[in-house]
Amino acid sequence: xxxxxxxxxxxxxACLTIAAIHFMTWCHRRTAWADLSFSVMSTAVAFYAVIExxxxxxxxxxxxxxxxxxxxxxxxxxxxSIVVFVRLHMGVGRxxxxxxxxxxxxxxxxxNFLVGDNLNYLKVTQVxxxxxxxxxxxxxxxxxxxxxxxxQLSLLLWFAFVTDATIAVWRxxxxxxxxxxxxxxxxxxxxxxxxxxxxxxxxxxxPLTASVFYLFIVVAMGYDKSRETLRAAQLSDELRESxxxxxxxxxxxxxxVWMWTVARDRFWASERWRRLFGFDPGQSLTFEMFIxxxxxxxxxxxxxxxxxxxxxxxxxxxxxxxxxxxxxxxxVSSRGKVYPNGSRKxxxxxxxxxxxxxxxxSEEEIARQRNELAHLSRVTTxxxxxxxxxxxINQPLAIILTNAxxxxxxxxxxxxxxxxxxxxxxxIVSEDQRAGEVIRRLRxxxxxxxxxxxxxxxxxxxxxVLRVARSDLIGRGxxxxxxxxxxxxxxxxxxIQLQQVLLNLILNSCDxxxxxxxxxxxxxLSTAFLNGMVRVSVSDTGCGLSTDPDSIFKxxxxxxxxxxxLGLSICRSIVSAHTGRLWAEPTPPTAVGAAGTAxxxxxxxxxxxxxxxxxx
Amino acid sequence: MTAHDETVFLLxxxxxxxxxxxxxxxxxxxxxxxxxxxxxxxESYRPASPHCLxxxxxxxxxxxxxxxERLTLSGxxxxxxxxxxxxxxxxxxxxMKAGAQDFLTKPVNDAELLLxxxxxxxxxxxxxxxxxxxxxxxxxYSRLTPRECEVMAHVVxxxxxxxxxxxxxxxxxTIKVHRARVMExxxxxxxxxxxxxxxxxxxxxxxxxx
Numbered sequence: 001x002x003x004x005x006x007x008x009x010x011x012x013x014a015c016l017t018i019a020a021i022h023f024m025t026w027c028h029r030r031t032a033w034a035d036l037s038f039s040v041m042s043t044a045v046a047f048y049a050v051i052e053x054x055x056x057x058x059x060x061x062x063x064x065x066x067x068x069x070x071x072x073x074x075x076x077x078x079x080x081s082i083v084v085f086v087r088l089h090m091g092v093g094r095x096x097x098x099x100x101x102x103x104x105x106x107x108x109x110x111x112n113f114l115v116g117d118n119l120n121y122l123k124v125t126q127v128x129x130x131x132x133x134x135x136x137x138x139x140x141x142x143x144x145x146x147x148x149x150x151x152q153l154s155l156l157l158w159f160a161f162v163t164d165a166t167i168a169v170w171r172x173x174x175x176x177x178x179x180x181x182x183x184x185x186x187x188x189x190x191x192x193x194x195x196x197x198x199x200x201x202x203x204x205x206x207p208l209t210a211s212v213f214y215l216f217i218v219v220a221m222g223y224d225k226s227r228e229t230l231r232a233a234q235l236s237d238e239l240r241e242s243x244x245x246x247x248x249x250x251x252x253x254x255x256x257v258w259m260w261t262v263a264r265d266r267f268w269a270s271e272r273w274r275r276l277f278g279f280d281p282g283q284s285l286t287f288e289m290f291i292x293x294x295x296x297x298x299x300x301x302x303x304x305x306x307x308x309x310x311x312x313x314x315x316x317x318x319x320x321x322x323x324x325x326x327x328x329x330x331x332v333s334s335r336g337k338v339y340p341n342g343s344r345k346x347x348x349x350x351x352x353x354x355x356x357x358x359x360x361x362s363e364e365e366i367a368r369q370r371n372e373l374a375h376l377s378r379v380t381t382x383x384x385x386x387x388x389x390x391x392x393i394n395q396p397l398a399i400i401l402t403n404a405x406x407x408x409x410x411x412x413x414x415x416x417x418x419x420x421x422x423x424x425x426x427x428i429v430s431e432d433q434r435a436g437e438v439i440r441r442l443r444x445x446x447x448x449x450x451x452x453x454x455x456x457x458x459x460x461x462x463x464x465v466l467r468v469a470r471s472d473l474i475g476r477g478x479x480x481x482x483x484x485x486x487x488x489x490x491x492x493x494x495x496i497q498l499q500q501v502l503l504n505l506i507l508n509s510c511d512x513x514x515x516x517x518x519x520x521x522x523x524x525l526s527t528a529f530l531n532g533m534v535r536v537s538v539s540d541t542g543c544g545l546s547t548d549p550d551s552i553f554k555x556x557x558x559x560x561x562x563x564x565x566l567g568l569s570i571c572r573s574i575v576s577a578h579t580g581r582l583w584a585e586p587t588p589p590t591a592v593g594a595a596g597t598a599x600x601x602x603x604x605x606x607x608x609x610x611x612x613x614x615x616x
Numbered sequence: 617m618t619a620h621d622e623t624v625f626l627l628x629x630x631x632x633x634x635x636x637x638x639x640x641x642x643x644x645x646x647x648x649x650x651x652x653x654x655x656x657x658x659e660s661y662r663p664a665s666p667h668c669l670x671x672x673x674x675x676x677x678x679x680x681x682x683x684x685e686r687l688t689l690s691g692x693x694x695x696x697x698x699x700x701x702x703x704x705x706x707x708x709x710x711x712m713k714a715g716a717q718d719f720l721t722k723p724v725n726d727a728e729l730l731l732x733x734x735x736x737x738x739x740x741x742x743x744x745x746x747x748x749x750x751x752x753x754x755x756x757y758s759r760l761t762p763r764e765c766e767v768m769a770h771v772v773x774x775x776x777x778x779x780x781x782x783x784x785x786x787x788x789x790t791i792k793v794h795r796a797r798v799m800e801x802x803x804x805x806x807x808x809x810x811x812x813x814x815x816x817x818x819x820x821x822x823x824x825x826x
Contacts, residue, residue, distance in 0.1 A: 391674075391701045394701055394722060394723070395630060395632075395633065395701060395722070396632070397723055398633060398701070398722035398723035398724065399630070399632040399633050399636045400723075401723040401724075401725075402633070402636035402637055402639075402640055402723070402724065402726070403635075403636040403639065405640060405725075405726035406636060406639035406640035406643050406726070407639075408726075409640065409643040409644065409726070410639070410643050413643070420639065424636075424639060427632065427635065427636070431632055474674070474676050475674065477676075
């Protein structure tokens with residue numbers, strides 16, 4: 001076995017192996033075009049080596065000429081695949097140069113098959129045996145083909161392209177890649193080109209050995225690619241580590257995490273999440289199974305939030321109930337974020353969920369207690385009004401009785417006054433309705449109920465409360481003025497609780513004015529739309545506020561000898577539950593009006609959020 | 617059927633109640649004047665033939681008791697029937713002490729109300745009678761000459777003609793003439809009647825309104 005055969009066979013097999021590996025890589029990742037170009041180049045180098053060997057072993061000029069003619073096919077492939085590799089893997093290289101090389105080299109390949117024996121010889125006249133690596137090998141002799149210059153022009157362009165690309169890599173700071181890959185491309189491509197020029201113009205008596213140089217290029221490029229693989233492996237380790245850390249952190253914080261690969265509908269979830277949603281550890285999951293675990297009352301809301309996040313490539317935060325297969329219910333707070341998949345398609349949806357059942361229960365308990373307290377305070381307030389309220393019901397009843405008796409008398413007359421009797425009946429009906437209305441309002445106020453936030457008009461609330469308090473205000477000798485804003489937007493609130501707050505404010509103001517002479521018992525109720533909130537203000541001309549106006553909202557603060565001091569503090573907690581504001585300030589002198597003097601009085605402001613316009 | 621000139625003044629701040637009471641009283645043949653406030657009542661109130669007041673106790677601004685007080689202070693003697701939403705004992709005592717005719721709680725029974733109104737009108741009629749008799753006497757008294765007035769004052773005190781003549785420094789005969797004139801002008805036949813007339817003029821002496 002000769003050295004030449006061994007060496008060239010080794011070059012060919014090494015290149016084929018590398019080519020096979022990168023071809024497999026490309027098969028797995030069809031987008032890895034750099035791997036394909038590298039694989040094509042390695043294959044071409046292998047064929048190049050085999051054809052070189054055939055040339056060295058050629059016994060006749062014809063055999064030599066044919067081998068050399070076919071050598072141009074792998075050369076074409078090597079040149080172009082390196083150009084493609086530089087563009088795709090290294091991300092540099094001038095596009096116009098790349099296209100010029102492609103065109104010229106393809107032209108050269110055509111000429112190779114059309115003009116003379118091949119591109120290099122018009123005619124191979126003889127094969128000469130020379131010594132090479134202590135072996136006898138063949139070299140060709142004959143008439144040089146002038147078209148060979150075109151081939152060398154293409155190699156010059158190629159050389160320029162590679163040099164320019166290397167400089168660009170160096171400039172962008174990737175010195176290692178510039179030195180190793182770019183440097184070896186320049187050096188060995190140059191060496192290959194120079195050697196083939198010298199041999200083929202028959203200046204030097206030697207066989208073609210460019211495959212050796214191309215092998216070095218393959219090794220350098222392979223090293224570059226393997227560094228990438230190494231980095232990928234390292235990254236995947238780091239990723240696994242950070243995933244483990246994240247899961248650990250999430251588990252420690254009580255979060256269950258999950259991930260949904262939208263396109264393939266692959267649903268992965270951590271142990272904790274599975275426990276939270278009642279799935280077995282090994283069970284394979286789908287997004288639909290997750291959605292089905294959500295309480296039917298909340299499902300549509302959560303699903304539409306997720307769909308919205310997927311369309312917007314955004315996140316969502318939702319609180320909802322999960323219904324476990326055994327019927328138990330738990331509250332979950334969930335956050336999710338969509339990671340798009342390169343293009344506009346959503347790729348991944350990542351989510352974290354935490355059990356908030358205890359928090360929800362205590363919230364519900366607090367709300368329940370607040371409602372109970374509000375109810376109690378309401379009953380207390382109304383009991384203060386009981387005698388005037390009794391009058392409010394008694395009055396229509398008295399009118400009905402008197403009317404009915406008048407009618408009885410009218411009907412016994414001869415002739416009976418039927419027109420008047422019919423008027424009387426109409427009055428009886430309307431008085432009865434009035435009494436019914438009072439009772440209905442009272443029942444609503446006395447009924448214990450959950451807070452029910454609805455859009456409502458602040459002016460209606462003022463109206464309702466004044467109806468209930470009317471008799472009491474007359475009895476106390478208080479004159480009421482209302483300044484109601486027109487076109488007030490609807491506020492959000494619980495009608496009954498807001499009536500209660502306003503009633504409390506009015507009664508407090510009346511108490512504050514009890515010591516005034518009747519001419520100076522003036523109550524002003526006004527509504528306004530200010531800073532995006534609906535405001536209801538109660539102004540009196542009473543004894544005014546202390547230096548700290550906020551102290552009146554403290555529990556057990558009272559100025560009445562038989563007061564509990566809870567009214568205003570309960571009012572404030574009701575208003576807070578409405579995300580509104582309740583505060584006190586001195587009545588401005590102008591608002592007191594003609595009857596007012598410097599004594600001032602207090603104004604209590606109640607601010608409520610307005611109805612947000614919902615997105616259509 | 618009751619006489620046409622029996623008038624009831626109605627005061628209630630509640631228009632519904634006012635209307636109902638008006639109907640009831642009109643059905644009984646009374647002349648009814650209805651008012652929703654003390655102010656409007658005082659503006660158009662003219663004491664006439666037998667009349668009474670049906671008054672709601674709880675009214676804004678001037679309430680029932682205050683109105684009663686004002687009327688009494690201006691010397692108007694009118695029987696008042698009070699109506700109230702809630703039977704308040706201290707208030708009813710105050711009203712009765714101030715001379716209220718009756719004190720009824722709403723809802724009021726028609727029979728009860730009519731009874732009270734009739735009683736009030738009865739009392740008003742009596743007042744009226746007294747007042748009109750006094751008015752005649754006053755008119756007659758105003759026709760006396762100053763000397764005759766002096767003589768009359770002595771006569772009703774029970775003085776003899778001789779004593780009067782001594783006190784006034786004129787002759788006894790002249791006194792006799794004056795005395796006969798007084799008896800004639802005052803329209804009385806006996807000294808006893810003259811004394812009664814004199815008592816009325818002094819005891820029931822209504823000062824003018826307001």
